[in-house]
Amino acid sequence: MPAVTVANPLALPRVPEPNPLTGTERPVVSVTTAPKGFEGEGFPVRRAFAGVDLRALDPFVHMDQMGEVEYAPGEPKGTPWHPHRGFETVTYMIDGEMAHSDSHGGGGLIGGGDTQWMTAGSGILHIETPPEHLVASGGLFHGIQLWVNLPRARKFAVPRYQDITSDRVALLSSADGGALVRVIAGEVGGHAGPGSTYTPITLVHATLAPGATLTLPWRPDFNALVYALGGAGTAGAERRPLRAGQLAVYGPGGALTVAADPKQDSRTTALDVFILGGEPIREPVAMYGPFVMNSRTELAQAFEDYQAGRLGSIPAAHAEVRAATPDAD
Template sequence: MPAVTADTLTLPRITVDETVRPRAVRSVTTAPTGYEGEGFPVRRAFAGVSQRELDPFVHMDQMGEVEYAPGEPKGTPWHPHRGFETVTYMIDGVFEHADSNGGGGEITNGDTQWMTAGGGILHIEKPPEWLVTSGGLFHGIQLWVNLPREHKLASPRYQDIRASKARLLSSADGGALVRVIAGEIGGHEGPGTTYSPITLAHATVSPGAQLDLPWRADFNALVYVLAGNGTVGAEQRPIHKGQLAVLGAGEAVRVAAGTGQPSAEPELEVLLLGGLPIREPVVHYGPFVMNTRAEVLAALEDYQAGRFGVVPAETLPHT
């Protein structure tokens, strides 16, 4: 269950003009499962979807949902990034972050860590030691947002977005809670600052309820199911946990929750993403997202030469 909840009857309501037709569904794909870092389970949300449909997004993993036993929680080793932004949204659980630019901290239960890698940075994400000892719930999202050519080598920066800062909204009938993390929905803005114009929101839809959201006509629109089942789009296409819907043109997005939900997942949980396509060449190699192969090779050379910074001395093992 998401950590951030609220009484929808007390929140601002989102309305959509009845004359606006919801976007239709272009495709629905099912995320394959895999492992990341030191071995934590993920669903590769964008697998099988073309970059043209995803633009300006590059990659997304659903991390967990998993209940770790003592000693099982895992993270990532130190690794580099250049040319994009990483967004880590913790729905439940705790993750620690540190980077070679001095940024970092702990994110937990609805917090978001927004790191602009820009020209190059080293970072690490891992569970705190107490969680490794005790075990516990771990569930989150990591999203990669592309940077346009003019900002590829921007200075790295870090945004620590606490759960309490997310903009909370309600559907017109009060049956859905929407948490706006970045961008704008119906005139309500989230706290995240982005180089590429995007919208990122997490919605919880009660069984049998329907959520209609106004959506910028020049944005693409993606709906990823974190939990539960329901329908999406003007044609009410069935969709369930681990599936991504790519929507077509239009000015509204519609999702609805099925009346019957799994006992462990009593509501439909969806991540809603949209952005203004950058429409530039993308060369994606491991932790680097650039415009040309030559730029990727330059990133590798800079990383190997130590130009992305150094791992803080206190994190190095003692000899």
């Protein structure tokens, strides 16, 4: 069950109907299935963008669905210390908690429904770990980590954090009350989310009741992606089947539609989707491990700077925790 819910979605502001002059329905270009893997110290992920051309994803470059997994006591895992440069990481926790620390002395706890937005920019080291109480007790762990590219002019921006707590997320309802829409960043029909971005994007987490249909007005200059976190439904007016762990890439237009099947399984009871889009940067992308740059030369420089300690150093209080090799995510 997603952390941010409401008892009566009909009491929320409604998603406006798309403008008939600009709201041409976006067709579905492709539906792909995310392969399963492991990240960090061994927590399970699904690689949401695997097999999709970067040009269709721009300005996004990588996305993992973390979990959904029910840990036994002693099982929760995180990541070792690792570097980043040239992009922004967005960690959205749906269920469970994750603690983070960085080489600038920052840190905090990301709880269910919270978002941590880290602009790596010129370079930073950080670590993500389950809090001690969660390691002791076990429990549900489920979230998203998204990488948002930075344009060339912002690659060396000063690193910064945005901690977006669940109570700041904009909550909307579909016209019939069948869908709860959480706007994390950008805006939907004039309703803005709290995330502040260098690259114009919109991030939405929506939960659709069985049989519900959600049509969102969507900026025509943005791309449009819908990833199914759980449940079953369809994408687009053409009703392409969409199942948990699948990504739908939409074509051009001013509106996008996703719908939940009338019957869901007993575990999910609804269709949960992560909807995202942004203004394409349309610059060369050179990406390897924890760095996203514009050229191989810049990648080599990033590795050299990391090895020379120019991306920061592990704070003394955490020095006993081993650092990752440079090719870790």
